[in-house]
Amino acid sequence: MARANPFSVWQDRQAPTLDDVQRMAADAFANLPGALRQLCGDIVIQVAEFPEDEVLDDMGLETAYDLLGLFQGTGLAHRGLPYTGEMPNMIWLYRRPLIDYWAESEETLGHLVTHVLIHEIGHHFGLSDDDMEAIEAQARD
Template sequence: MTDKRQTPPVDWAAAAAPSLDDLERLAQAAFARLPEPFRALCADVIIRVDDFPDDETLDEMGCETEFDLLGLFRGVGLAQGGSTPRTGQLPNMIWLYRRPLLDYWADHDETLGHLVTHVLVHEIGHHFGFSDEDMEAIEAAAG
């Protein structure tokens, strides 16, 4: 039996791909939903949305294509003393990459909002000093 309360179907013929601004709004909304203590620890982190990572980043991260990286944290994490900026130190930044996110979203069964939230939280985890392995273990333990 079909649930009659479902959301109306999207008019895909008139739909456009989410823009950089759209993804930035999703990221801002995801950040706003985080518990306040986490937001406070990220108060100086800049969140940016770009279409793709630059070539230098792709090379540094060992990416095979420009679609391999969904997000990135750059800076000095809290565990490494990143809460007190040093002279000449660039600000801590998180990048979310629109085109790779959209490509991933198109191939998986999750909402774009969930995906943006997941990647943002993952990159914030790097700001807190967690490695990819740490975060995978935390996610596995959480089910």
């Protein structure tokens, strides 16, 4: 009798596509508490392969793999009255850096997408990276 190959489940698998990651992000957002989703308002969540070169330059990052997600816009804490032509607040998730990070960690991809999405939503509320790290540290303790 032939022995079952424990790796056979991976033989036909491919990396998640942009659409797959977009669906993961939409599912993660849909599973956030309703009050939090309502506070996000009309925020747009997009997935791209990599950040634009301009974003990398502005942030002083060495490679496109150094950024998993990005909030673009004006955080709620800094918003005044909207003006004509104002773009909506957006959260970008970057598929290739996410997959690279996932491949080197012990997290599931769904958990990672959710974590990055929540982190970027924190920026939407005007929280700094340091603020969010402190909140995460308190949650772990």
